[in-house]
Amino acid sequence: MASRKPSVRHPSHNHPLRGQKALAEEETICSGCDLDLIGAAFKCTKSECEYFLHKSCFELPRETRHKSHPDHPLTLLYSPPYESSTYECSACSEYGSGFVYNCSICQFDLHVGCISMAESVEREGHEHPLTLLYCSPYTNGLIVKCDVCQETVPDHLWSYYCKECDYGTHLHSCEVEEEVEPKRGAGGGGGKASTSGNKGGGRGSAASELAAMLEAQREMERMQIELHMEMQRAKIAKKARKACLKLI
Ligand SMILES: [Zn+2]
Ligand SMILES: [Zn+2]
Ligand SMILES: [Zn+2]
Ligand SMILES: [Zn+2]
Numbered sequence: 001m002a003s004r005k006p007s008v009r010h011p012s013h014n015h016p017l018r019g020q021k022a023l024a025e026e027e028t029i030c031s032g033c034d035l036d037l038i039g040a041a042f043k044c045t046k047s048e049c050e051y052f053l054h055k056s057c058f059e060l061p062r063e064t065r066h067k068s069h070p071d072h073p074l075t076l077l078y079s080p081p082y083e084s085s086t087y088e089c090s091a092c093s094e095y096g097s098g099f100v101y102n103c104s105i106c107q108f109d110l111h112v113g114c115i116s117m118a119e120s121v122e123r124e125g126h127e128h129p130l131t132l133l134y135c136s137p138y139t140n141g142l143i144v145k146c147d148v149c150q151e152t153v154p155d156h157l158w159s160y161y162c163k164e165c166d167y168g169t170h171l172h173s174c175e176v177e178e179e180v181e182p183k184r185g186a187g188g189g190g191g192k193a194s195t196s197g198n199k200g201g202g203r204g205s206a207a208s209e210l211a212a213m214l215e216a217q218r219e220m221e222r223m224q225i226e227l228h229m230e231m232q233r234a235k236i237a238k239k240a241r242k243a244c245l246k247l248i
């Protein structure tokens with residue numbers, strides 16, 4: 001007994017959960033954010049129950065404020081508050097079926113993944129950092145077009161933008177091909193951007209090699225998450241369409 005980790009409770013689930021490390025090859029999905037479960041996670045202690053949570057999803061605050069919705073606090077709900085059991089994310093317009101940050105006054109809903117998107121990111125293919133915008137950068141009625149996939153970004157959706165170059169992209173990476181090369185301080189996926197830029201001198205030391213390896217690993221995970229998100233989105237959209245058809 002002494003070697004077993006203690007179980008913990010989370011209000012989203014009836015059974016106790018226990019900490020574990022989730023591996024990519026297990027291909028499990030977080031029951032909170034619907035994304036691939038990798039890294040520190042919690043699993044339901046009941047063997048027959050497939051309930052998993054990222055550690056980060058486990059720790060999400062019950063109430064938060066977000067710049068994109070300054071007038072009201074947002075409440076974390078463990079399932080969508082709508083009859084359809086899905087919601088449309090106000091940031092990316094994709095459907096969601098798990099955890100959601102909701103403003104019940106405005107029917108404003110955010111994916112837990114979207115709410116934690118970094119305010120500034122570096123993206124392959126653009127030399128400047130891109131800034132997260134919560135609406136169109138144009139006030140003159142110009143239409144925002146994603147400079148990566150060339151599709152329109154509707155005015156009310158979030159995007160990443162470089163003012164200097166008038167370069168904009170969808171919130172989520174829509175690039176078909178991405179390089180596996182680790183980026184320094186990219187800070188994507190809501191992680192804290194590291195400021196400890198190695199200035200070459202420390203190269204070759206075991207510590208910096210390890211750091212580089214970890215960074216590469218993190219980049220891989222990020223890409224896998226993004227890839228999975230695409231698949232998941234397609235699935236959720238299909239599910240939502242079915243649910244809608246049933247309502248008609
Ligand atoms: Zn999660
Ligand atoms: Zn359970
Ligand atoms: Zn979203
Ligand atoms: Zn509101």
Ligand SMILES: [Zn+2]
Pocket residue numbers: 146147148149150151169170174
């Ligand atoms: Zn795009």
Ligand SMILES: [Zn+2]
Pocket residue numbers: 126127128162163164165166167
């Ligand atoms: Zn630029």
